[in-house]
Amino acid sequence: MNFGVSTSMDVAAISIPSLHFSIKSSAAISLQAPRSRNACSVSLFSGFRRFGLRIISVKAEQASSRVTDDDFIIEDVPHLTDFLPHLPSYPNPLKNSQAYAIVKETFVKPEDVVAQKIVVTKDSTRGIHFRRAGPREKVYFKPDEVRACVVTCGGLCPGINTVVREIVCGLNFMYGVNDILGIEGGYRGFYSKNTLTLTPKVVNNIHKHGGTFLRTSRGGHDTNKIVDNIQDRGINQVYIIGGDGTQRGAALIYQEIAKRGLQVSVAGIPKTIDNDIAVIDKSFGFDTAVEEAQRAINAAHVEVGSVDNGVGIVKLMGRYSGFIATIATLASRDVDCCLIPESPFYLEGTGGLFEFIEQRLKENGHIVIVLAEGAGQDFIARDMHAAEEKDASGNRLLLDVGPWLSQKIKDHFTKVQKMAVNMKYIDPTYMIRAIPSNASDNVYCTLLAQSAVHGAMAGYTGFTVGPVNSRHAYIPIARVTETQNTVELTGRMWARLLASTNQPSFVTNSEELKEKAADINNVDISAQI
Ligand SMILES: Nc1ncnc2c1ncn2[C@@H]1O[C@H](COP(=O)(O)OP(=O)(O)OP(=O)(O)O)[C@@H](O)[C@H]1O
């Protein structure tokens, strides 16, 4: 089959001529024409066969797909017509908007999909694909009948306000929607607070500020109460901005809405400073946070470079995933050692952290360590005999690794090595996420928001929007919550970091740590390292 691929960018968005299909989000596979409802499953199925396409198993609710050779799998998102088959559609008003008036290809083709795997060989399987995001020829809402709402949940992240702003402006400027509500204070705001009226004027300047204009919270997700409230208020489009926990909550809201047979689209916009959301390339605000982290690292470097035996420690966010610490380290060049949750470390003995610190102090007179907040948690818990605590959303509350490590280093060098170190500990954790997004994150946030709006207007629901290999796609929510993105110790990114800092890899020196790393990384690392 010839996809007519000409450039590497094109590989991500493959159009299959004349084939219109979708795999429904139920356990059973069902093939259909693009929402016209009059397609013949059998002929399409033979269509797939004709092109040598085989679909083994697609279960979007669990988002588990088994792929064998030459499979072409589409993990599609639900559509309102899946449970409201007679829903009328309307021509997309976008065509008449001044923004799109002279655009050559205003609408994304229904058969356009985005490939999850972009690096291929001649014999590669076709693998998993997601529906390409963007405006559709038909919409399933009349603009004056739309009552949309936006909610933000979980921790802060640079760019939340930009996404809120662009959802409001996108709905209004592109589709002529005038009725948009802000749900205040996260999920619990649905049933415990009044709503805010959102207009382009109200949100005009909010992107210049950090935080969330709508406020946020953890905990308080009560699916029935939330859906009751959505129903009572006559809301028919729900935009939910939040991390993995939030997206899990959004999946439950979508399921309850489908169960009740309501014409309500649920669109998730993934947000997390930790960059731990699966499938998508990167979460918004991440680059801004990394940039801000440079200031702290730079300060630590200047401080320790000005004194004898300076030890600088910078603690950055990253609960289970050390992306911020990793990328901030790679960006900086002033960091001697980066410690992340995925890579267990040890302090004493050959190949341990103390030995490395001593070596760098002898060589350079100073050392800078970047520490992800989730690093070494088991180690500290054992050392401090601490009980596990959780936040309102059920996330494990972390023990403070920064002061713990600072003290350990000070004690070791004063008592054991009889050498005073000059400790400079910097904790900019909240500072890196409480700022407004930078220019490129602002552009990214705009794309996310507009894609979410196009998807909801087109009647898609139960989806998360995000870039997959640089192309925005609609991804079944369950697909982004089934796993968490972590820094792969067996991947080249981590190897690049080790090559750049020349720090010990720790896990290679100890069988126990190899096993632990394998557990954390959920792969058989011990066999690979
Ligand atoms: N499994 C779940 N089912 C339903 N709702 C959930 C679930 N997990 C979390 N939530 C709800 O989602 C909201 C946010 O969750 P959480 O505090 O874990 O943050 P998050 O969305 O993961 O963002 P981040 O981790 O980036 O701060 C909370 O209101 C919480 O009650």
Ligand SMILES: O=P(O)(O)OC[C@H]1O[C@](O)(CO)[C@@H](O)[C@@H]1O
């Ligand atoms: O905002 P809180 O509740 O202090 O939570 C902080 C956590 O939120 C995050 O920023 C995002 O999950 C983590 O990096 C951090 O551990």
Ligand SMILES: [Mg+2]
């Ligand atoms: Mg989370």
